[in-house]
Amino acid sequence: xxxxxxxxxIYFFLLIVFRIAGRRTLSEMTTFDFVLLLxxxxxxxPVLLGDDPSVVHAALVIITLLFIxxxxxLIKSRSKTMEKLMDGVPTIIVxxxxxxxxxxxxxxVSRDDVMEAARRMHGIERLEQIKYAIVEVSGGITIVPQAxx
Amino acid sequence: xxxxxxxxxxITASDNPRANASDSSPKPQKAxxxxxxxxxxxxxxxxxxxxxxxxxxxxLVLIALTGVFGHGPVSWQQASDPAGLVRxxxxxxxxxxxxxxxxxxxxxxxTVGDALILRLNEAFLDAAEVKGIVxxxxxxxxxxxxxxxxxxxxxxxxxxxxxxxxxxxxxxxxTAEIGLVGREPARFTQFVYP
Numbered sequence: 001x002x003x004x005x006x007x008x009x010i011y012f013f014l015l016i017v018f019r020i021a022g023r024r025t026l027s028e029m030t031t032f033d034f035v036l037l038l039x040x041x042x043x044x045x046p047v048l049l050g051d052d053p054s055v056v057h058a059a060l061v062i063i064t065l066l067f068i069x070x071x072x073x074l075i076k077s078r079s080k081t082m083e084k085l086m087d088g089v090p091t092i093i094v095x096x097x098x099x100x101x102x103x104x105x106x107x108x109v110s111r112d113d114v115m116e117a118a119r120r121m122h123g124i125e126r127l128e129q130i131k132y133a134i135v136e137v138s139g140g141i142t143i144v145p146q147a148x149x
Numbered sequence: 150x151x152x153x154x155x156x157x158x159x160i161t162a163s164d165n166p167r168a169n170a171s172d173s174s175p176k177p178q179k180a181x182x183x184x185x186x187x188x189x190x191x192x193x194x195x196x197x198x199x200x201x202x203x204x205x206x207x208x209l210v211l212i213a214l215t216g217v218f219g220h221g222p223v224s225w226q227q228a229s230d231p232a233g234l235v236r237x238x239x240x241x242x243x244x245x246x247x248x249x250x251x252x253x254x255x256x257x258x259x260t261v262g263d264a265l266i267l268r269l270n271e272a273f274l275d276a277a278e279v280k281g282i283v284x285x286x287x288x289x290x291x292x293x294x295x296x297x298x299x300x301x302x303x304x305x306x307x308x309x310x311x312x313x314x315x316x317x318x319x320x321x322x323x324t325a326e327i328g329l330v331g332r333e334p335a336r337f338t339q340f341v342y343p
Binding site: 001002003004051052053054055056057060063064066067070071 | 203206207209210213214215216218219220221222244245246247248342343
């Protein structure tokens with residue numbers, strides 16, 4: 001019983017904390033972000049396993065985490081509200097080569113981030129060549145180039 | 150040559166009536182131009198197996214909540230000796246290397262002398278390592294393969310509680326016997342998961 005409850009608690013705790021932290025936090029991983037992720041994993045481990053290193057306990061924790069994740073994805077595919085609540089919504093930050101500065105500030109995306117994504121995906125050189133830039137729910141930036149560029 | 154092979158595969162998959170039975174998406178009119186090694190029949194089998202797996206996982210989570218895998222309501226049990234002097238609170242299902250507390254309640258009729266002697270049997274001591282006892286026994290002695298713990302009695306005629314901090318060592322089933330010396334012990338069976 002406690003295996004399931006511990007795993008469920010950690011799942012929803014991390015879900016809430018990472019939603020509050022925002023999507024840019026771990027998506028564009030720097031070296032330090034990676035280190036941070038490892039530390040979070042290390043800090044979570046004793047809560048999940050406690051003083052019970054048995055095989056059954058580990059298996060139950062893993063199954064519970066995966067099952068909650070599957071259940072959540074099923075709920076998300078049926079309920080738009082739940083999907084918004086858990087994943088957030090995509091945000092347009094560049095429209096027809098025009099930066100939407102206020103949105104970019106709150107989304108913590110700089111012009112450099114947009115141009116980097118544009119270069120990486122489409123070999124775009126100038127801002128005017130971008131039709132749309134969108135911060136996706138996964139935290140990445142997608143670029144739609146101008147058709148006549 | 151390669152293109153032809155993929156196109157043939159696409160046709161085979163979309164022409165399979167069983168595979169398309171529940172597919173409401175529009176049926177492709179002819180072979181697709183995209184070079185994808187698609188095998189919808191196989192994909193559908195995979196999806197079916199996955200959905201079955203989800204049910205199994207959900208079932209396991211629910212069973213785990215009841216305590217069948219240890220540490221839950223189904224697992225929390227009590228055992229008494231025939232005379233009703235010793236009551237043991239134990240877990241029916243335990244897990245290897247997990248640390249648990251075993252609670253032994255002694256009835257007032259048994260705390261009459263200046264010492265209280267509890268006897269633990271060999272099978273139980275083989276399966277569980279005693280990490281600590283509260284209160285500390287005055288003396289521990291072996292009687293054959295069993296062990297007797299002698300506890301001082303502070304308040305004669307009052308109920309007493311002794312707690313054993315245990316670490317489960319051996320997997321599998323064992324029958325524990327815990328009782329007062331010279332009397333029929335409380336018997337219970339535990340199963341230790343790996």
